[in-house]
Amino acid sequence: xxxxxxxxxxxxxxxxxxxxxxxxxxxxxxxxxxxxxxxxxxxxxxxxxxxxxxxxxxxxxxxxxxxxxxxxxxxxxxxxxxxxxxxxxxxxxxxxxxxxxxxxxxxxxxxxxxxxxxxxxxxxxxxxxxxxxxxxxxxxxxxxxxxxxxxxxxxxxxxxxxxxxxxxxxxxxxxxxxxxxxxxxxxxxxxxxxxxxxxxxxxxxxxxxxxxxxxxxxxxxxxxxxxxxxxxxxxxxxxx
Numbered sequence: 315x316x317x318x319x320x321x322x323x324x325x326x327x328x329x330x331x332x333x334x335x336x337x338x339x340x341x342x343x344x345x346x347x348x349x350x351x352x353x354x355x356x357x358x359x360x361x362x363x364x365x366x367x368x369x370x371x372x373x374x375x376x377x378x379x380x381x382x383x384x385x386x387x388x389x390x391x392x393x394x395x396x397x398x399x400x401x402x403x404x405x406x407x408x409x410x411x412x413x414x415x416x417x418x419x420x421x422x423x424x425x426x427x428x429x430x431x432x433x434x435x436x437x438x439x440x441x442x443x444x445x446x447x448x449x450x451x452x453x454x455x456x457x458x459x460x461x462x463x464x465x466x467x468x469x470x471x472x473x474x475x476x477x478x479x480x481x482x483x484x485x486x487x488x489x490x491x492x493x494x495x496x497x498x499x500x501x502x503x504x505x506x507x508x509x510x511x512x513x514x515x516x517x518x519x520x521x522x523x524x525x526x527x528x529x530x531x532x533x534x535x536x537x538x539x540x541x542x543x544x545x546x547x548x549x550x551x552x553x554x
Contacts, residue, residue, distance in 0.1 A: 321411050321413055321533050335410070335525060337357050338387075338408065338525075345388075346387030346525065349406055351406065357410070361419050362416070362417075363421060364540075365423065366539050367446050368447065369427075369448070369471070369478075370424055370426045371442070371450075372428060372451055372452030372460065373453065373463055373467075376453055377452070377485040379403075381485055381514055382403075385405075385424070385528060385532060386407050386424075401438065402438055402442060404423065405423075406424070409533075411537075418540075427439075446478045447478055447539055448481060448535070448542075450483060451464055451480070451483070452482075452485060453482065453485070453495070455494065455495045457486075457495075458495055461494075461495045479542040480507070481512065481535060482507075483513075484500070484514065486514075510538065512531050
């Protein structure tokens with residue numbers, strides 16, 4: 315999948331990366347700041363900002379909300395019973411990446427809707443899908459059915475004429491435990507659908523180290539969006 319060919323995946327651990335990340339930490343806590351609609355990190359204006367809409371969907375109960383919370387830098391607290399996300403929920407994620415020799419600030423507008431809400435309310439899918447730059451499909455490594463349902467879900471979301479990048483995220487990944495979805499299953503899916511499968515485990519340090527836990531996932535998401543744009547620009551140039 316050529317992962318890491320554009321974005322420096324370990325940049326956040328460098329001295330330069332750590333310096334930039336200081337703008338993202340909340341001084342009142344030990345984690346990242348949650349930015350509101352009109353807020354942004356107080357980075358120098360010389361750093362270019364790019365904005366993307368990311369539509370996240372998946373079968374109910376696959377930890378989709380917890381995954382989005384991890385991407386945002388927010389601790390997701392599980393309560394006694396599972397509560398389904400109803401309708402559409404929007405979140406903003408700011409994330410700095412190093413592309414070749416340039417720092418780029420990515421602003422990800424995350425639109426969240428699960429499969430049951432899409433089935434129940436006819437307006438949700440068109441709203442989420444409209445002008446989406448990426449579709450992100452969430453499944454659980456502990457639920458083989460959620461993985462088997464991905465092709466059907468992709469077919470439902472994909473619309474002719476759209477040009478989003480597509481990404482799958484598997485939750486509940488445990489390299490030492492038994493999982494219902496195997497590495498061979500993942501490799502076959504990636505080859506067939508030409509879509510990377512990102513792995514997210516259940517760890518949450520609750521400290522600033524969470525940045526480095528989630529960095530590989532965010533870096534690959536940003537890289538896929540960047541590649542998608544470069545391919546679009548190239549096609550537009552060749553068409554002229």
